[in-house]
Amino acid sequence: MFQTFKGISFAVAVIFGCSKKKMEDTSDEINLNLRVHLMRGTPWVHPTRVSMESWVTKQDVSDTIFPEINSIWSQANITWNSESIVEENIVVGSDYQTAVDYIVNSARDDEGVSDPNRLPYLYGLMQPDNRSSNAQLGTNLFHVYVFPFTGNTSQGNAMAGLGYHTVVGQWSNKHTDSESPEKMYLTEDHSKFVRGSLSATIAHELGHVVGLSHNECKKCLMSSSGYSMTDTQIETARAKATNRVK
Numbered sequence: 093m094f095q096t097f098k099g100i101s102f103a104v105a106v107i108f109g110c111s112k113k114k115m116e117d118t119s120d121e122i123n124l125n126l127r128v129h130l131m132r133g134t135p136w137v138h139p140t141r142v143s144m145e146s147w148v149t150k151q152d153v154s155d156t157i158f159p160e161i162n163s164i165w166s167q168a169n170i171t172w173n174s175e176s177i178v179e180e181n182i183v184v185g186s187d188y189q190t191a192v193d194y195i196v197n198s199a200r201d202d203e204g205v206s207d208p209n210r211l212p213y214l215y216g217l218m219q220p221d222n223r224s225s226n227a228q229l230g231t232n233l234f235h236v237y238v239f240p241f242t243g244n245t246s247q248g249n250a251m252a253g254l255g256y257h258t259v260v261g262q263w264s265n266k267h268t269d270s271e272s273p274e275k276m277y278l279t280e281d282h283s284k285f286v287r288g289s290l291s292a293t294i295a296h297e298l299g300h301v302v303g304l305s306h307n308e309c310k311k312c313l314m315s316s317s318g319y320s321m322t323d324t325q326i327e328t329a330r331a332k333a334t335n336r337v338k
């Protein structure tokens with residue numbers, strides 16, 4: 093009798109334990125603070141002669157981009173709060189033109205890997221005072237820099253090696269296969285992927301920032317042509333995010 097009772101309580105404890113764990117995994121909203129930097133300056137000229145001015149406004153970010161990022165991330169119950177939206181002048185130092193020329197000409201290699209050498213140039217164009225200090229790295233402060241362009245067929249980069257000062261482009265020629273860049277869409281209908289959107293690109297890069305890598309899933313957020321996340325990705329992202337809010 094006692095044995096049976098013990099067995100039942102053990103079973104109940106296991107079931108209760110599992111369901112409790114599951115609830116904790118998904119029911120607590122995690123709030124992360126995102127600073128969006130709208131990079132301002134003279135338009136960057138692409139080799140195809142397209143003049144790529146900065147056109148995304150603060151209102152685009154607050155009224156369209158944040159709601160879309162959060163609609164995508166709601167499946168993980170992670171909310172990105174607007175810590176601030178900064179209009180930031182691109183640093184024009186002695187190597188400014190070298191940097192811009194490098195970025196607008198950079199391309200993927202034969203394996204499809206985007207040129208890593210363009211990333212330190214992009215980092216160098218950010219105002220140092222608006223970046224995270226060394227002490228702030230790893231805290232609950234995330235950055236997205238909205239540059240005119242981030243390289244041919246590139247839409248963005250999480251900047252893993254540069255403190256995750258994530259970059260995205262307002263112009264892209266991914267959908268034209270390196271021909272003339274066009275303005276990114278701010279959002280795109282979730283039911284039919286055409287070329288992706290700036291909001292989805294930011295949501296994707298933030299996925300890298302909270303520990304996700306590309307996967308073979310065809311229409312997922314981390315394959316750049318969809319919006320869904322797997323249960324494992326949600327678990328990984330939430331674990332990383334939880335570490336950042338401590």
Ligand SMILES: [Zn+2]
Pocket residue numbers: 296297300306
């Ligand atoms: Zn990616």
